[in-house]
Amino acid sequence: MLGGTTDTRAGDVAGVGHTGNVRIAIGPRDDGLIALVDPDAPGQPLAAVPAGELPATVAAFERDESPRWVWSDTRQWYPKLLAAGVRIERCDDLLLAAAILDHSTDTATVREHGAAAAPAWIARLRAGQLAPAPAALGTALFDFDDFDGDQGGAGAPGPSLDEVLAEDARQRALTADSARPRAMRLLLAAESAGALIGAELHAAGLPWSREVHERVLETTLGPRPRPGAKPEHMERFAAAVRRELEAPGLNLDSQLEVLRALRAAGIPVESTSRWELREHEHPAIEPLIAYKKLARLASANGWAWLDEWIVDGRFRPDYVPGGTATGRWATSGGGALQLPKLVRSAVVADPGWRLVVADAAQLEPRVLAALARDEAMADAARGRDVYRGIVEAGVVEERDQAKIAVLGAMYGATTGDSGRLVPRLARAFPRAMALVDRAAAQGERGGSVTTNLGRSSPLPPASWREVQQRASEPEASPADERRARSSARDWGRFTRNFVVQGSAAEWSLCWMAALRSRLAAMEPSANRAAASGPVFEATPHLVYYLHDEIIVHTPAERAEEVAAAVAECAAEAGRLLFGDFPLDFPLDLAVVDSYALAEG
DNA sequence: CGGCGCGGCGCC
């Protein structure tokens, strides 16, 4: 599965031209000091310092030995280092690694043969992570009191040094005995690099122009309303809807009331969703849809959002690397993964700086072709738009059909245009189709599936199994059987998509990790102070990540160098994950002053 | 009053 990967490269993914193999574990001791120890020689600490001295100590070791830091949880340790101006190259994030190792089918054999289960602190920290994230983490520059004991203020006490060492040993054994140790090492390195990047993205922040954003709001919604009042343009559309529906007191924010009013006006709708509304001819429809569009902007990214999330010209969402089952990231707060195109014009480079915006073109279909080693699909994709390639291969007539068919294959569509086109795709690309069909079948049986590098899907919940069980009993009703088939297919669609989405997430992590290393190695630019804090003020750095898209904020004179690095790292990620399989991962890449100008 | 499920919709 993992062609062309070597241990050296696997280690490099989170390093900066790093060649050594030093690891240093960090954790609090009983005496209240934070100790740094070599996991292979824990008896002789390399250092033991009060929490307040940790950043300087880490910085010294980082400079001299460039180690891989082994710690409980990047989200608990790294923000405070960054706030003190200390950046590290590499780490092992035990919390994230445990989530992978304890569920991977690649470690199933060793786990079934007596490997120890994860310690309680792992579950504790994981639960704590779900608590409200400490937005202030990293802003209190010299507050290191909670490096030990109750870390992070999320109510999840961190583990002691001894617990960290024990967990590290457990994880190394699981990795070594896994079915594909090299792949697992790469996955864990990439995941840990992602953790560092998540913290750095928060620390650097996405450059954001309040002025531009306010202009967008005023143009779209009207002047900022008084507290409690609705924007002028929303009120105008609301009045039109009330007039056309002859419903003077209608509250347009109430789905229930709107549904009733529409039906009373003779419009037979089941919901108030936009796609259903559009099916009906009525003078109330257009202003209603317009109202909903403005309401969405006002509530999700309006003035209140600006006040809450834009501080000192930066948007600092709280990224949660590894926050979803597939390995995609989540965010909590700020809606960073849903920035509407409408407000992207507010993402503006600092004076003298530029944005390098890149997204991987049609990443998931390419990952599917490579995963399945489907050379016919790779031929259609290589050097061109995948969907056009599929048209040129004679599979379908139109680009849109190709797109619908591919998405349908990856998401498990069975009906509509998409479902009808999938069989044609299956004839042209049988290997790719077989891969996702196998993944779906596995899910329908209640099994788990695994990504390219070894992240496995969760098992369905107990309630799902009960439904399946009930349908298999002799007295099962037709309704029981229907319900069971339907939920089996639901889970099959999840596992079908999991292998593709999860493997694509791995590609993105490797891409970004390689890029992070390249950027960190670039010379600082003199006389270029961006408003991004001490760690990032003079060098190109990542400021945004969205599944298959990144933004680098760079001194203007380095923009071309950065753009080249971005592209080279994409090629590198492809080789790292898929060896010499003949497929490319092209980027849509732009050097711009505003995110809005990068729209394809 | 806060918690929670849901509808709806933004992004990939």
Added chain:
DNA sequence: AAAGGGCGCCGCGCCG
């Protein structure tokens, strides 16, 4: 134009 995967956030409306 409208069916399939993954998310987070908002407001509503119901519940205790």
